[in-house]
Amino acid sequence: MTVRVGVIGGGQLARMMIAPAVELGLDLRVLAEDEGMSAQLAATAVGDYRDLETVRAFVRDVDVVTFDHEHVPQEVLRALVADGVQVHPGPDALQFAQDKLVMRARLAELGIPQPDWAPVRDAEELQRFIDDHGGGAVVKTPRGGYDGKGVRVVHAGADAANWFDALTGDDALLAEELVSFRRELAQQVARRPGGQMVAYPVVETVQRDGVCAEVIAPAPGTGARLVEVAEQIGRAIAEGVGVTGMLAVELFETDDERILVNELAMRPHNSGHWSQDGAVTGQFEQHLRAVADLPLGGTEPRAPWTVMVNILGGPEDGALEDRFAQAMEEHPDAKVHTYGKTPRPGRKVGHVNVVGDDLDDAVYTARATVTQFL
Amino acid sequence: MTVRVGVIGGGQLARMMIAPAVELGLDLRVLAEDEGMSAQLAATAVGDYRDLETVRAFVRDVDVVTFDHEHVPQEVLRALVADGVQVHPGPDALQFAQDKLVMRARLAELGIPQPDWAPVRDAEELQRFIDDHGGGAVVKTPRGGYDGKGVRVVHAGADAANWFDALTGDDALLAEELVSFRRELAQQVARRPGGQMVAYPVVETVQRDGVCAEVIAPAPGTGARLVEVAEQIGRAIAEGVGVTGMLAVELFETDDERILVNELAMRPHNSGHWSQDGAVTGQFEQHLRAVADLPLGGTEPRAPWTVMVNILGGPEDGALEDRFAQAMEEHPDAKVHTYGKTPRPGRKVGHVNVVGDDLDDAVYTARATVTQFL
Structure with missing residues (x-):
């Protein structure tokens, strides 16, 4: 029978699960916060994810529950588990993404390097x-x-x-502590309920004003040892906190060449959008495979480089579609992903992936494409 | 404003338009023949595409109409055009895909080589x-x-x-005439209403019992001259018949090294499924770009080889999902696309794409993946 995957939250992460769900043959159902959200096409319910009865009514017709965000309260999650619902990631794992103090204490127990x-x-x-x-x-x-x-x-x-x-x-x-870092990296791992794990190559992330602006995959100029350490950290955390689905570990690479964990996210993550076009298995497909307990897919890059640049803001006069067409016209090889959102200054309304053999070309094309929107 | 694309027909071609429509930010609406068809997620209406009033009611809320198949009667298409509806491809083009005698006569006028x-x-x-x-x-x-x-x-x-x-x-x-051919090829071209065209590399198709079984992209062992001739034929037909959207030209490569046109299809086509994973722009995205009059995307292969193998038939006891999981387990790099159909002997229920550097490996992996389903 077709597996019904319920996603709590109707934002762009839920939206980007729709495409792989269709191809995988999963029946995706979304509990959206409001009408007209990014994941509208798959929204089968609208309501407050903090209200247990709303969530209970939504999950009645699904086989497994996952998330667009990490804000569903622990008491709601634990009630679902008590009801016998499959929740991935479960509350025991998700608490480490919900509370940074709990996360720091757990990483310390696991011996993971951190500030x-x-x-x-x-x-x-x-x-x-x-x-x-x-x-x-x-x-x-x-x-x-x-x-x-x-x-x-x-x-x-x-x-x-x-x-x-x-x-x-x-x-x-x-x-x-204020870490003196060379750059920020991110390591993604997917884990199935039974423990099967796959790791993506570590990527470099560039933040502006605290928001992810660009990602380069794989992280340029990264030695084999660092790649291995990042993967080991990702796998150790995924296993140590018992995550199911995608885990993103945001990392600092320090000036003295250490890797320290900055943040965790237990869902598809902005640092992994590159994989939609740049890896054998995109992170949204991988998350669905993991939470539906299907075998995980290959994580190899499809090309030497993929560059992801976020579209932050855009025209507020409703002319986003015109900019979109202009960007496609100028850059036929750029993959534009839209979130169905009305632009506001600094709001993430989409992103662009460019896959190629030459890093400078890919960076140039991705940035130039995004510039068409602003 | 978001462009609303209406697709007449709810089969797997409409289904595979859903994923790129979400990423492009197009509002896809499907008139399905029945409940529970492949494109169910986007089905906004169910009814008979031969009935003008049914179709008229469906198209009232869309900006452009396109097709999952070529069976909508000319009189329905011409009535829509008379109503002022944007129809792509339009009836003047579509007649050449609907009637093989009309097609042969037109190709003769255009001087296109044919049997x-x-x-x-x-x-x-x-x-x-x-x-x-x-x-x-x-x-x-x-x-x-x-x-x-x-x-x-x-x-x-x-x-x-x-x-x-x-x-x-x-x-x-x-x-x-019974053409003595070495092999069958297919050439795809996309064309916008204004005339912009892009061509995909010519591919080799392998038919079994009259049904497309495998596709290798690009066609192996193909000289530059043949590649150029195939593209010229594709472009000349697209222009000559005024197609909008994807055009597939099925070709014979004869024993005496001529290229002859076998059939035309004016929609995404089985010979182009490889491009979903193997080209910068998949044919379903390209078709949507073309019919929504958006700039066309790059058609370059992402890797040296892509092999597509159809899943024809499968277990009739409802265990398709188990086979699916087994195939994913054995072949994590194969991309499986499911159509949401109940298997019957010989029925197309999905396909597998494998992208890689080595043709023999890709053929082996794609065939082995499909074998898991049978």
Whole structure:
């Protein structure tokens, strides 16, 4: 019988699961937050993913549940599991992507290299952390941050005063050392419920204002040892936290040639969009294979280089389609992926992949294509 | 505004338009013949494509109409055009794919190389054609044939007696010389309403029992001159018949090194499935670009070789999904495309693409993957 995969959340990640679901013969069903979202075509329900009864009604007609985002509350996830629903990734894994303090503690247990960190409950604790780490730190709200939100570079305990004021009960912020890094990398791994894993080549990611702007796959100028270490870290985390589906591990490559874990995401991730056109198996297909417990696909690049550039913003007058046609006209070899969103400044409305033999050419073409949108 | 593309027919060709439509940001709507067809996800209407009012109601909410098959009657197509509907390909072009006698006459006008042919109205006329062509001929019903149906090899006028008996009015059958061919090839071209064209590399097709079984892209052992001639033929026909969208030209490569046109198809075609994984722009994306009047995409192969093998038949006990998982397990680099159909002997229920540097490896892997289904 056709496997019915339910996706909670109707954003672009759910949207980009539609294409491989059709080819794989999976019946994809989406619980969207609103009408008219990116994954509208597959939306079979609209409602609040924080409401257990809404989610329960949605999952009644699916065989396995997965996610467009990591914001479904633990109590909802655990109730589904108690109901006997297949949830991938499950709540035990997903907690490490939902709470950065829980994640840091688990990575420490697993012996995974990461920046120095500590929970801080007030400005004094933060000041002590700053004093111990060269006069600066990164402070993060453990929950709910994304795309640079909930992240602040500070040089004094008072710099996070308003966040401390908002803490309740035993809550704490996460303080991390300011890592001096050469560049950022990302390692993706897919894992099936039974434990089968495959790893993608490590990629270089370029962030602007805390948002992923570009990805180069594989990461240029990367020695075999670093590639191996990144893959080992990805596999160790996937296994150690018991993830099912895609795991993305954001990494710092430090000036002194260490690899430190920055963030985790347990879903298809912006750093993996290149694989849609640049790898034998795209990350959206791979995520579906993993959560539907199908054998995983090959992860080899299809060509020496793939460059992904996000389309951030765009014309606000509804002329996105015209820009799109213009971009296609100028760059027939660029693969444009649209999210069906109305542009706002800085909003991710799509991305472009360019696959080729020459890195400079691919970077040029991908950037030039995106420029047509702005 | 988002372009709404209406597809008449809900088979696998419409199904395979869904994935690129999502990524291109086109709103795909399908008029399916029945519930539960291959393109079910995008089906917004179910009804008879031969009924003008059914089709009129469907096209009311689309910007452009295209097709999963070539069977929509001319009178329906012409009524839509008279209503002001954008129809691609239009009836003037589509008639050449709908009626093989009309096609042969037009190719003759265009000076395109083709087998000797003649309309034959009775067994005597056919016998004369056979006598003039070495004692054999191929007889075709001009309309409604596909996958080897409506095609018969004959050695006497009486061999087509039942088809002559069924003719009415001025109707005729098509007689063609029995071409002695080395192999069969296919040339695809995409054409926009304004005339922009792109051509794919010519491919080799292998038919079994009149049905396309395998495709190798590009056609192996093909000299530059043959590649050029095939492309010229494809472009000349596309221009000469005014096709919009994808055109497939099925070709014979004769023992004496000529290229002769066998059949035309004005839609994505089985000979072009390789391009989904093996070319910069897959034929389903290209067809959508062309009919939505968007700039056409690159047609370069992504790798030296792509091999497509059809899945014909499969287990009738509903265990197709198990075979599918088994095929994925054994061949993680094979791309399996499913059509959401119940297997019957010889029925096309999917296909497999394998992309690689070595032709023998790709052929082996593609065939071995398909074997898992049978």
